[in-house]
Each structure stands twice: as structure tokens, then as C-alpha cells.
Amino acid sequence: MSLIALIRWLNETPFSIYLRESEVAFPLTEAIHLLGLAISVGLILWVDLRLIGVSMREERVTDLVSRLEPWAMFGFFIMFASGILLFLGKPENYYTTAAFRIKMLLLPLAGLNVVFFHKKVYPDAALWDQKPVVPWRARAVGFVSIGLWLVIIVLGRWTAYFADELFRRGT
């Protein structure tokens, strides 16, 4: 089965129809998706700002990562779960929205950035975690993270507009 056929099949499932026709499901899920930003990006922000050296410079990087990352991961799980539910409500609308497709490419990149950080940069953190200016690779991870999340947030809002039925009918 091709991807577009799968998308179209999903679009017609009772669950998908319920999600987009329910007065509660979409607004509630979207609200959770937006609020989840505060505990995902809003928390990992402090690690990134420390890495690029503009905030929390007196704190150890290892402190920030070990204390904040678990909470941020919980936040990202909420984003993932609510995101899937949002998608399942109008899979064909999202699939055909350019902003959404680009966002889906950038999200794994953000994930790879985290993996890179933990595998290649963080292991020797004890050597530099107290320094206000950290090794260039760690700084790069911070910049990439902030940059990606900014673009992803913008694309998310653009997706909400371009994938919307009322908007599509109006243009």
C-alpha cells in the first residue's frame, strides 16, 4: 500500500472522523500540544542557553542536564502523543501541507542533535561543565537546538493554518 493510500484510509477511519468532528477533541488536544511546549522546549531552553553561554553560566552543564532533561523528555512525550492525535484527526490535510512535511523532517533532526550531544559531546562533560564557555561542539549543539525549535514552532503554527478546513475552503 502506498503512503498516500494509507493516509486516505486513515482519513476515513471512525477514529479519525470522531477526532475532527468532536467539539472537544481537537481544541483540547491542540491546547495540550501548545502547553506542552512550555515543559518541553521551555525547559530544554535552559540547557541550550547554558551551552551557548548566555544564561546560567554559573551552573554546571551536568547539573542542568541531569535535573531538567528528564522533565523535558516528559514534555516531549506529551508533544509526541498530542501531535499524533492531531495528525490522526485530519491525516490527509496534514499530509498535503508543505509546512507540516518540512516540520516532520526537522523534528528527527532535532532528535539527532540530542543523540549527537549525548554520544559525542556530553561523555567528557566533567572536564568542562563548570566553564562559562564550553567546547565548540557543545556550543554548536545549543545553537542548532534553539534554531531548530524556533523554526519548528513557526512551522507548527503555519501547519495549523494551512491544514485547516475553513482556511482551505477560503483560499
Add this chain to the structure above:
Amino acid sequence: MARMISQSMWGFAVLETIHIIGAVLLLGSIVVLDLKVLGVGLRQPAARISREVAPWGLAGLALMVGSGIPMFMSAAVTYSGSMPFALKMTLLATAIGIQFGIHKVPGMYTGSATGKAAASLALLCWFAVAYAGRGIAFEVLFGTG
């Protein structure tokens, strides 16, 4: 009619994007601080965390007000009749009051039961504000309550 909707949605898209970025900065500052008062998250003294996050939180607040005012002024629906808007503003005043109280009342930062209750309440309030804010957008753009 459809053209009016799409045109106002373009402007709103830009303003809402700035509003969301501001919210991430503001709520991110608040969450990291309130988590500390609750005894989880960072272990540094709350006053120290507060000093670090304050510039970013205030910048976020500035972005939210800066984008919120034009949205208010350009809305198709009068806000005076909007229940989500009245609710949001009331919750906002409450959230600011609680957050300010945590900051100013001595002993709140030391992890006392009162401080933790206040921090939990503050977090709930801020998220209620955001939820009501989303309700405004729905009402203004789609004419639903």
C-alpha cells in the same frame, strides 16, 4: 466572507507565532522556577534561578503583550463579549498575583508546604491562562465559543 477569514488569519498567524514564542520564554521561566519551589528540577537556590531566568521571562512577556495588543485591536469579535477573554484576563491577574507572592513573601522559596502549594497553584493558573488564550483564538477565528 471566506476571503475575510483568510486575510485576517494571515495577520493572526504572524502575531500568534510571536505570541507562542513569547509564551515558551515566559512559561519556560516560570516552570523551571516553580519546579524548584516544588522541590524537583534544579537544586540551586530559587533566588539564583530567578535572577537567571527573569530577563528571558520578561522578554517573553514583552513579546506576548506586543503581539497580544494588535490581536486584541484587530479582532473581528468584540472582546468585551468574549467569555474566554474575560476568563483569561482574570486568570492572568491571579497567576501574576500568585507568582509575585511567591517571589516577595519571605520563606516561600525555602520549600515550605505553603510555598509548594503556591507554586502548584501558580503552575495550574498559568496553564489555565494559556488554555483560555487558545479558547479566545477559537472563538475569534471560527465564531465558536
